[in-house]
Amino acid sequence: MSIEKLLWKWKEGWPNRLPEAAYTRLLIRLSVAVTRMQQNHWINPSDRMVASAGERQPHPRLERFMEAFELEWPEAEKEYVQKLLDDVEEYAADDSAILLEKYGLELAETAVDLIRAVGRRMDIPFDQDRSLLDGLIRHLGPALERLREGKAIRNPLLAQIKKDYEPLFAAVREAADEIWRDLVVPDEEIGYLVMHFGASVERWQLFPRNVRALLVCTSGIGSSKLLAVRIHKEIPQIELVGHYSWYEAARIPQDRYDLIISTVDLPVEPDRYIKISPLLTREEKEKLLAYIRTIAANKPSPSAVKPSDDHGPWERLKLINTYTSAIVQVLDSFAVYSLDLAGGNDHLQAVLTAILARLPKGMLQREETIVERLIQREKYGSQIIPDSKLALFHTRSEWVRKPVVSLFRLSAPLMLGPDGTSEVRQILLMLAPQSLSRPILEVLSEVSAMLLLPETIRLLEEEEADKIKSFLSLELETFLRTKWEWRE
Template sequence: MIVSNRQRRILEMLLHRREATASEIAEEVQISARTVHRDLREIKALLSDYGLSLMTKSGKGITIEGADEATRQFQKMLAHFETVAYASEERKTLIQCRLLEENEPLKLFTLAYELHAAVPTVTRDLDEIGPHLGKYGLELIRRRGYGVEIEGHEAGKRALIEWLAEQFLDESDLFGPASEAEHAWPVTRKLLQMVGKEHFLTIERMVWGLEEKSPSRLSESAYTRLLLRLSIAVARMKGGHWLGSADGEGERESVLHPYLEPFLSTFPWEWPNSERASVIGLLSSASAEAEKQQELLLHQHGAAAADAAWRLIRSVGMRMNVPLGEDQSLLEGLAHHLAPAMERMRKKETIRNPLLPQIKKDFAELFDILQDAAREQLTGIEVPEEELGYMVMHFGASLERLHVSRPVRAMIVCTSGIGSSRLLAVRIEKQFPQIEFIGNYSWYEASRVPKERYELIISTVDLPIEPERYVKISPLLTMEETEKLRVFLERLPVNRRTEEEGKSKDASGWERMKRISDYTTAVVDVLAPFAVHRLRGLAGQPAGLGAVIDRILLTLSLSEDAHASVQHRLIEREKAGSQAIAGTKLALFHTRSEHIEKPVLRLYNLDEPLWLGEDGSAEVRQVLLMLAPQQLSRPMLEVLSEISALLLQQEFVELLEQGDSEVIKPYISQELESFIQSKWRGREEP
């Protein structure tokens, strides 16, 4: 039997310890948790041949289980297993890395010598590598007497490096201290070198600072992907591997991106046009993705998720006689969760929810109520208990949001979503009323918050920071974890609240008032010019989309260029997905453009019906127009998004149908006032 050196170390660790978590194994063997799970699949198959099994216990760890005699026999056999330096996947990864590093072919025996493997073994690995390279427009060249090399455009080589990194590296590898990389497993160490670990955090700090100024936010995965691509580009350039004219996009050379110069100045060397164009492409794609993530709740499939969330909230609220509809955070969090969840449920994909038994125990009544509401509101979709469990956490957070008393400032990090993080915060506050949460943060935000703003980080995941800076617990806070947190609090330095902190608190109060003012100003800027218009039909002409948009824009007195640009954007948006609101005769026409200087919110009543949708069957009698500048402040972006979310409320739709601006404007104003108040009650950072 053959096992890799790494697999042997994992087996020995599990045999000598009663149990170990994946993160503990990863730390001991110096590999990523993802690699641990990959190896465990192979180890599980190996153990089954000896009558043993690999068991994973939620919250405890991984253990080898079986009869004592079988365990002793396996330990004896393990001593006689043949050990190789690297597993097959590791060898193939290292081979690709070595070939990507070189500008010239490498001899086959050189690769075999470096990998401590036989030449036939490396030859077999190369046979398997070749076909995969074609996905990136690359080719494996192998000639007797010539050697081995990867041939193709540099852009393809960078894409291959990105794929290898995604397969073998975790976020903690990328964001962890550079000193840890020196002691990592050879494959991890080589990949970190290929992706430019040495300057990864430099790029991260630069992008972080720029993103803080942007009204849009990337998701964690998109943010990490952007950093990885930029870092790989820098690493390849430093290694002498530059994009050629066939790789770059020359037409982008004249396009300026606000993030380009800060990035180029971080690495002050001569940047060829092809590399500048590539960076512009990466930054522009990221900006577009961030804007897409901030799209209105009603856009494309998000409309279905937002509508489902609103119906569930209303149904559960009525059954429990609780005004859940007033909780904007619940709507946002549940809609965000349902967008991918509904797709999973339609495809009948199986998911795991290790917290389900405890959720059903702690929230039995809420679970039953939500199950009934889901059967009633989500017709045609079978909602498994595992999905219901996650949804219960959002509702539980809303129901338990209230309690007080908090002199210790803490931030919370939870990857399970906004609902579960807030639920965890509420449960902690019940046990420790002295804790005040300054906000919910993602893992990559947590290490960037100034230390003077908090005394404690509570996280449900491992963080790439010093262990003494945070305490790790599960989302449902067990009794053991409650005691663990109590001990952690007792160890906090006493008298952290000084007179200077009091001044800081006053200052933060002033900042908070300024931010409230920003939101209030945004509301006034949007609502003050609001008006209702009648759009008369043209005799003998059908009410086509282009004609209706043209007549709408004529009421705004735009320049000729602005008129044409906005009209084109609105038509293209309709092609991407109908803007008609299901179940109504209303459509929301919305876009952002550099030609728009101030936000526009207007309602148009059509004399003639407009027919939208793929088959032209959606009748539209009213158009709510929402235009905004390309660059928006975050308060303005959220205010516009909140107005669009009002379209999920039947009462608001009925008011729009009446078409009375003197009624519509006060209603929107009142709803936005509640929205602003809920943000501060929920302790959210705007």
């Protein structure tokens, strides 16, 4: 109870974003650590813990935690508690950009490969389920870390999973063996992966096609945006065709939508719409799911709905301007540099130092600190894009003043990878300030995701700056057009 009160006293909000299981696990681990220290039982520091203690930045909450409990705090105990807080805060962020930053693009590509491999075997379009991709990226990062460290994995539901999802279990097992040839993946972990795919199967069976809905909300654009985001996140199969007042919605032909979702009472028959709050509580989510199951299965697909041209034009223009400005800011400084590695300066620190020196003046401060951070990221996991001679080096830092996306072509190969045998000929550098607007963060994340496209790799390896920038511009224009908010 003392630890829980302490967490909530910080008033920082992230404990509220944790799932119940993760929050309970954090409370238990912190409670055990404090109780253990109170009884003079100390953990033995490992070599890895000692090494990382000097690398990890001091956690601003660790000191407050230590002040709350008057105990001896050896470095190993500080490092342990700090890691608990760091890890759980990253988990609470629940952001795909952060996940990619932590685990790298290779993890995203692995998740995509697994989805496609299972989809081929089951003949189910798993690649259309964004929730499945997000869930797998979130799960595979720590799961693969556990497997590579040889930690035992328990799955008390394994027998039931094998019984209930026998064909799916076999498909996931075959796909995992195909993708991770150098890693032993036990049935227990396959069981957890099957649960992700099983949930996707259930979603697909419930909604074999998207359900089109009008959103009616008279309590302000802020509440309608909140509800729209909640629906998009919780039930992505619902396609919101626009935000309308009841006056506007009543004049849209009924054959152009499946249902009306409203935050207020409407002067129509109760079976023509469903009323929910802008917060979309768990009970309302279940109510909404139950309401649309029959619709999705039985009603023919409606014709495409074109949003009213005069619906929220000022809001649409501001949105377009915000994201367009972000795209221009990211691409405006894009350049391709040739880097001469003559003279034997072919080790990573020298290369990164030379790379930062080529950037326009005023974009960076304390380049040596940024170099150290980039090197540290390489130590945690290779930055080489699979099946290419391209490496992505990226970080966010308070010493970066403006976003940087630039390509550097090396005159001689740089050898990287765990065993130092992987050849790198191009380095794509992505730097961003620590404090970053949401649109720019999304644009940078989208550029990172483009590295999953073979055409992007080919252009970066072979073409000049103008052609590369043209391709990136086209892809980002498509990203802008297909953003869900574009249709508001």
